Amino acid sequence: MTQQNVVVSDPKSGINLTIPVKVPVSNSSALFTTAAQKPPPGPGSCITISRKTLVEINGNNSARINSWVESMRASSPTHHKSSPALSDDLNSWMVQHPSALDMFEQIISASKGKQIVMFLDYDGTLSPIVEDPDQAFMSDAMRATVRKLARYFPTAIVSGRCRDKVYSFVRLAELYYAGSHGMDIKGPSKGSKYKKGAHAVLFQPASEFLPMIDEVYKELVDITKSTEGVRVENNKFCASVHFRCVDEKKWGELAQQVRSVLKEYPKLRLTQGRKVLEIRPTIKWDKGKALEFLLESLGYANCTDVFPVYIGDDRTDEDAFQVLRERDQGFGILVSKTPKDTHASYSLQEPSEVMVFLRRLVEWKKLSLRRQFRIRRQIEEMKASLRN
Numbered sequence: 019m020t021q022q023n024v025v026v027s028d029p030k031s032g033i034n035l036t037i038p039v040k041v042p043v044s045n046s047s048a049l050f051t052t053a054a055q056k057p058p059p060g061p062g063s064c065i066t067i068s069r070k071t072l073v074e075i076n077g078n079n080s081a082r083i084n085s086w087v088e089s090m091r092a093s094s095p096t097h098h099k100s101s102p103a104l105s106d107d108l109n110s111w112m113v114q115h116p117s118a119l120d121m122f123e124q125i126i127s128a129s130k131g132k133q134i135v136m137f138l139d140y141d142g143t144l145s146p147i148v149e150d151p152d153q154a155f156m157s158d159a160m161r162a163t164v165r166k167l168a169r170y171f172p173t174a175i176v177s178g179r180c181r182d183k184v185y186s187f188v189r190l191a192e193l194y195y196a197g198s199h200g201m202d203i204k205g206p207s208k209g210s211k212y213k214k215g216a217h218a219v220l221f222q223p224a225s226e227f228l229p230m231i232d233e234v235y236k237e238l239v240d241i242t243k244s245t246e247g248v249r250v251e252n253n254k255f256c257a258s259v260h261f262r263c264v265d266e267k268k269w270g271e272l273a274q275q276v277r278s279v280l281k282e283y284p285k286l287r288l289t290q291g292r293k294v295l296e297i298r299p300t301i302k303w304d305k306g307k308a309l310e311f312l313l314e315s316l317g318y319a320n321c322t323d324v325f326p327v328y329i330g331d332d333r334t335d336e337d338a339f340q341v342l343r344e345r346d347q348g349f350g351i352l353v354s355k356t357p358k359d360t361h362a363s364y365s366l367q368e369p370s371e372v373m374v375f376l377r378r379l380v381e382w383k384k385l386s387l388r389r390q391f392r393i394r395r396q397i398e399e400m401k402a403s404l405r406n
């Protein structure tokens with residue numbers, strides 16, 4: 019294998035990229051690997067470097083990089099000022115994915131007689147998106163709401179972050195946590211009233227990847243160190259390369275750097291979240307599988323009387339939304355202000371609306387428990403008066 023440095027000029031943006039090209043070039047050109055992220059066009063399987071083919075490589079690479087940048091841009095669309103066309107789009111999307119607040123009564127009636135189980139994504143769902151991932155705190159009001167929620171329903175946090183990190187933000191011991199996109203699952207450390215011994219649940223399907231992720235994390239830090247604004251996060255069983263604060267003109271180069279590291283690790287794949295490239299093991303495990311695992315751990319594997327509700331804002335949450343569609347159980351709620359392709363049934367605009375929705379659930383449950391209690395007491399009183 020020889021390596022050539024090729025300068026690719028993107029005619030659209032005018033960006034020049036220096037790209038190491040190996041000969042022959044492997045066919046593993048796909049950068050993004052989920053169904054929602056169509057792989058960009060790649061080169062043929064074998065390229066002999068000649069003047070003519072260098073031009074072809076440039077052309078292909080340029081098209082491919084453009085396609086990656088497009089995909090990166092779409093990962094977290096910037097909100098533009100509203101225009102009539104945009105609000106038309108939003109309105110027709112809202113018909114397909116109505117607000118979970120507007121549909122609250124229908125949602126509750128669909129859950130009648132079933133055990134609601136809550137699954138909550140963290141970033142962009144419980145906490146607003148901010149530039150610095152270390153500053154993505156959830157409000158005390160949100161924490162109090164989630165604490166109450168967990169009193170009435172089994173509740174899990176399902177996050178791309180490593181479990182310890184997301185726990186340090188949420189700080190509620192009574193919840194289930196699935197970190198690293200579901201690859202690190204742990205039951206409540208405080209006794210759970212839903213399942214005895216649930217604290218013992220610990221599942222890490224990608225533990226063998228730990229040293230590899232560590233190595234890749236270090237390589238990513240090194241290769242991207244000259245890119246201003248980039249932030250690489252070690253999420254234990256996966257790694258995140260944040261480009262929220264990177265100049266858009268540098269996105270193509272960054273994607274290329276990440277790909278050059280990944281090329282050496284065929285057992286890892288790349289997915290995307292909101293202005294973040296996520297490097298994770300190729301194992302068939304995602305937030306959807308984590309949801310199924312948690313339902314099973316809670317004893318609801320083959321139950322028809324369970325009603326899982328998953329709230330998330332990201333592409334990686336789609337796996338969980340899809341599982342709910344396939345099981346035809348419960349539903350997904352996408353947190354988004356803009357129309358997006360989604361398997362979720364309902365929508366909420368932002369974390370503040372998520373909090374309102376969760377509070378309404380708590381209030382509804384409190385009332386219905388009180389009502390049940392009153393009815394039971396009346397029955398007891400009637401029985402007692404019949405006996406006397």
Ligand SMILES: O=P(O)(O)OC[C@H]1O[C@H](O[C@H]2O[C@H](CO)[C@@H](O)[C@H](O)[C@H]2O)[C@H](O)[C@@H](O)[C@@H]1O
Nearest residue numbers: 140141147148149151154177178258262292294
């Ligand atoms: O599954 P999640 O809980 O939503 O985690 C997904 C990623 O979230 C974090 O990044 C995102 O939020 C940051 C803070 O608001 C923001 O700066 C970044 O642009 C977003 O992508 C987290 O830092 C990642 O590790 C998670 O994978």
